[in-house]
Amino acid sequence: MPVLIGIELGYLEIGLALSFGAFWSSPSDVIGSFRHKKFGILFSATLVMIVSFIKGYLHFELWLLLPVLGLITFAIAQISVYGFRASLISFSGLMAFVLSFSLESELEIYQYALLLGAGGLWYLLLSKAWYRINPKAETEEFLSETYLLTAEFIETRGNLMDPHEDHVKLQSQLLKLQSDLTTNHETLREILILSRKASGWSNYQNKRLLIFAQLIEMLETAVANPVNYDRMDALFNAHPQFVKRFQDLIFEMSSQLRMISEAGNDPRKLPKNTAMSECFVNVRHEVTLLRETEYYEEYLMLxxxxxYQETQSEKLKIIKRLLGEHTIDETDFIDRKKARRFIAPQDYDPTLYFRSFSFKSTIFRHSVRLAVTVMIGYALGSIFAFQNPYSILLIIVVIMRPSYGLTRNRAKDRMIGTLIGGAIAFGVVFLIQDPYVYGIMGVISLVIAISLVQKNYKASATFITLSVVFIYAILIPDVLGLIKFRILDTLVGAGLSYMAMLWLWPAWEFVEMKESIEKSVQANKDFLQKITEYYQRKGNIPTSYNIARKQAFLETSNLSSAFQRMTQEPKSKQREMDKVYELVVLNHNFLASLASLSTYIKHYDTTAASERFKTATENIEKNLEQVLQCLKDKTCEVEGRSENDLLLEEPLPTFNSLEISNLGSTDKETVRGLQETHLVWEQLEWLFSISRKMLKLAKSVNLD
Known part of the structure; x- marks a missing residue:
C-alpha cells in the first residue's frame, strides 16, 4: 500500500522505506497475547531503525568493515537470550541490517531510518486493526490445532493396544505428538490467560479457558494406562474382541475431536453422543462377560x-456443552490470578544480556558463530566479485540456527528449493515476456513463501526464489544471470552455514542431554510428591498440584525433543544413544504411570492412604533422588550407602492381601475397593521398577 500510494503521489522512495519497515517488523507478529505481540513489533521497528541508521555510515574499507560487521551481527543476535519472541526481534534486526547493504536511497540517512520506524508503526496499526476485527482468530486457530493433535494422540494410544502393531514406532510417534501438544498448550496459556478482558469478550475467553483445561485433562487421561503390559498383551492375543471394542471406542472419541475442530463456532456441526454411547455399551458387555471367567485380574485391568475412557468421554461432553449454547456461571470461571502461575515469566533483566557472555551459553556461541560466518561470507562475496555479496549474508542469516540438526535441514531444503525455484522461474520467463504477469506472480509467490516458512521450508524456499526472480525480471533484462547468481549465492551461504555448525564452537546436544534428563526426573519426582500429598489429604485439588503436573509433562516433552535433535547430529557426536533413548522412554513411562494414579485418585472416591503406600512412595522417591545424584556427580551416595548397596535391596513385596476371589461378590464397594487396590499397587510396583532401571542406567551412562 505505501508503495502504490508513493507511486501515485510521486514519492516512491518514501513508500519503499515505509514498506521495508513494515516487512522487517513483521517476524515478531507471532501467535500469543496481543500485548506481547505489540511490544515485539515496537521493539522490532526500533531495532530496524537503529541498525539502518548505523549502516548508513558504514562506508569503510573491507579490512575495517568486516570486524564492524561481525560486531553488529553479534550484538543483534545476542538479543535472542531473552526468549523466542526476542529471537524473532533479533531476526528482524539482522534482516534489516543485511538487506540495507543492497538498498540505495536518495533520502537522507536519518530520514530513511525514521521512515523505516514509521513503517513498523504502520504494520502495528494493521495488526491492531485485524485484532479488533477478528479477536477470536488466533484462539480458534490454536484450539482447532490442539483438538487435532489431541485426537491424533488418542488414536495413536488406541493403536498401541493392538499387540501386533509396531510398538516402538508408535511410541516414537507418541513422544513427538506429546512434544507438539505441550508446545501448543504453552501458546494457548499465553493467549487465554494473559489476554485482557474486554466488554462482551470475557465470557468467550473464560469458556475457551475451561475447554483448554479439559484438553489438558484429556492428555493426562490419554497418557494413563494399566501397566501390566505382558498380561494385557496375552489377554488381547487370546481375546482379540477386546482390542476391537476398545479401539472402536477410542477411535470414536478421536473422530469426535476432529469433528469439533471442523465445527468451529457452529454448534449445529458438533458431533452427537449416540455413536460413543453405543461403543460404551459394547465395551461394557465384553468386560462384564470377562468377569464371569477365571480372568479375574485381567478383568480389574480392563x-x-x-x-479411564468414561472419564475421557465426560471431558469430551463438557467441551461440546461449552461450545454449544451452554451458559456458565461466574463460579465456574478459572481464577486468572492462579492461572498466571502456570506461565513461566521471561527474565528481561538488562544484565542478562551480558551475563550470557559465556561459551556455556548456547545463544552466545550461536551469536559468535553467526558473526564470524557473516564476516567470512561478506569477505568471499567482495573478494571474488559476486553479483550481490549481501545475498550470501541473507542466506546465512536465514539458515543458521543454534542447533546443528535444524541448520543442516534448512541448508539442504534451501539449496533444493532454490534449484527447483530457479528452474521453474527460468521456464516461465523464457515462455512469457510480460512485466505485469511477472509482478502478479512475484507477489503471489511471496505470499505463499511467507505462509509456508514454518510448515514446509523447502517449498517456501522455492517460492522465495520465484518471487525474487519475477520481481527482478521486471527491472533486470539478464534473468539467466540473476538465476545463476541466486543459485551460487545460496550454495555458498548454505555451505558456509553448515561448515560453521561443524567447526565453529559447535553446540552438540549430548552436552545438554544430562541436564534435560535431570529436569525430567526432578519434575516427575515433584509430581509424585504432589500425588502422594493429595492421596493422603484429598479435598480440592491445589494449584500447586496442577503446576507440578504441567511441569512434568513439559520437561518430559523437552527431553524427547532434545533426544530427537541428538539423532540428527553426526554419529560421532551421538553419545550413549541406546542408554539415552532408554532413559527417555523410562521417563515417559514413569509419567504415564503417574498420570494413571493422578487420574484415578482425582475422579474416584478412594480409601485412606495406607502405611504401605507411604513406604512405597518413599522408596520410589529415594531411587529418583539417587538417579539425580548419579547424573550430577556419579558418587550415588545417600545416607552413607553406595548405589550398589541400594540395588541389592529386596524389591517391594508382592501385595498379597488382594483377594481376587471376592470379585464374585455383588457388593459394589467391595469390587471398587479391589479395583483401587489393584490399580494403585500395580502402579506403585511399576514406578518402583522403572526407578530401579533408571538408577542402573544413570550409574552407567557417561555424557560428560
Missing amino acids: QNLLE
Missing part, C-alpha cells in the same frame, strides 16, 4: 481402563 475395568479400570474402561473407567
Whole structure:
C-alpha cells in the first residue's frame, strides 16, 4: 500500500522505506497475547531503525568493515537470550541490517531510518486493526490445532493396544505428538490467560479457558494406562474382541475431536453422543462377560481402563456443552490470578544480556558463530566479485540456527528449493515476456513463501526464489544471470552455514542431554510428591498440584525433543544413544504411570492412604533422588550407602492381601475397593521398577 500510494503521489522512495519497515517488523507478529505481540513489533521497528541508521555510515574499507560487521551481527543476535519472541526481534534486526547493504536511497540517512520506524508503526496499526476485527482468530486457530493433535494422540494410544502393531514406532510417534501438544498448550496459556478482558469478550475467553483445561485433562487421561503390559498383551492375543471394542471406542472419541475442530463456532456441526454411547455399551458387555471367567485380574485391568475412557468421554461432553449454547456461571470461571502461575515469566533483566557472555551459553556461541560466518561470507562475496555479496549474508542469516540438526535441514531444503525455484522461474520467463504477469506472480509467490516458512521450508524456499526472480525480471533484462547468481549465492551461504555448525564452537546436544534428563526426573519426582500429598489429604485439588503436573509433562516433552535433535547430529557426536533413548522412554513411562494414579485418585472416591503406600512412595522417591545424584556427580551416595548397596535391596513385596476371589461378590464397594487396590499397587510396583532401571542406567551412562 505505501508503495502504490508513493507511486501515485510521486514519492516512491518514501513508500519503499515505509514498506521495508513494515516487512522487517513483521517476524515478531507471532501467535500469543496481543500485548506481547505489540511490544515485539515496537521493539522490532526500533531495532530496524537503529541498525539502518548505523549502516548508513558504514562506508569503510573491507579490512575495517568486516570486524564492524561481525560486531553488529553479534550484538543483534545476542538479543535472542531473552526468549523466542526476542529471537524473532533479533531476526528482524539482522534482516534489516543485511538487506540495507543492497538498498540505495536518495533520502537522507536519518530520514530513511525514521521512515523505516514509521513503517513498523504502520504494520502495528494493521495488526491492531485485524485484532479488533477478528479477536477470536488466533484462539480458534490454536484450539482447532490442539483438538487435532489431541485426537491424533488418542488414536495413536488406541493403536498401541493392538499387540501386533509396531510398538516402538508408535511410541516414537507418541513422544513427538506429546512434544507438539505441550508446545501448543504453552501458546494457548499465553493467549487465554494473559489476554485482557474486554466488554462482551470475557465470557468467550473464560469458556475457551475451561475447554483448554479439559484438553489438558484429556492428555493426562490419554497418557494413563494399566501397566501390566505382558498380561494385557496375552489377554488381547487370546481375546482379540477386546482390542476391537476398545479401539472402536477410542477411535470414536478421536473422530469426535476432529469433528469439533471442523465445527468451529457452529454448534449445529458438533458431533452427537449416540455413536460413543453405543461403543460404551459394547465395551461394557465384553468386560462384564470377562468377569464371569477365571480372568479375574485381567478383568480389574480392563475395568479400570474402561473407567479411564468414561472419564475421557465426560471431558469430551463438557467441551461440546461449552461450545454449544451452554451458559456458565461466574463460579465456574478459572481464577486468572492462579492461572498466571502456570506461565513461566521471561527474565528481561538488562544484565542478562551480558551475563550470557559465556561459551556455556548456547545463544552466545550461536551469536559468535553467526558473526564470524557473516564476516567470512561478506569477505568471499567482495573478494571474488559476486553479483550481490549481501545475498550470501541473507542466506546465512536465514539458515543458521543454534542447533546443528535444524541448520543442516534448512541448508539442504534451501539449496533444493532454490534449484527447483530457479528452474521453474527460468521456464516461465523464457515462455512469457510480460512485466505485469511477472509482478502478479512475484507477489503471489511471496505470499505463499511467507505462509509456508514454518510448515514446509523447502517449498517456501522455492517460492522465495520465484518471487525474487519475477520481481527482478521486471527491472533486470539478464534473468539467466540473476538465476545463476541466486543459485551460487545460496550454495555458498548454505555451505558456509553448515561448515560453521561443524567447526565453529559447535553446540552438540549430548552436552545438554544430562541436564534435560535431570529436569525430567526432578519434575516427575515433584509430581509424585504432589500425588502422594493429595492421596493422603484429598479435598480440592491445589494449584500447586496442577503446576507440578504441567511441569512434568513439559520437561518430559523437552527431553524427547532434545533426544530427537541428538539423532540428527553426526554419529560421532551421538553419545550413549541406546542408554539415552532408554532413559527417555523410562521417563515417559514413569509419567504415564503417574498420570494413571493422578487420574484415578482425582475422579474416584478412594480409601485412606495406607502405611504401605507411604513406604512405597518413599522408596520410589529415594531411587529418583539417587538417579539425580548419579547424573550430577556419579558418587550415588545417600545416607552413607553406595548405589550398589541400594540395588541389592529386596524389591517391594508382592501385595498379597488382594483377594481376587471376592470379585464374585455383588457388593459394589467391595469390587471398587479391589479395583483401587489393584490399580494403585500395580502402579506403585511399576514406578518402583522403572526407578530401579533408571538408577542402573544413570550409574552407567557417561555424557560428560
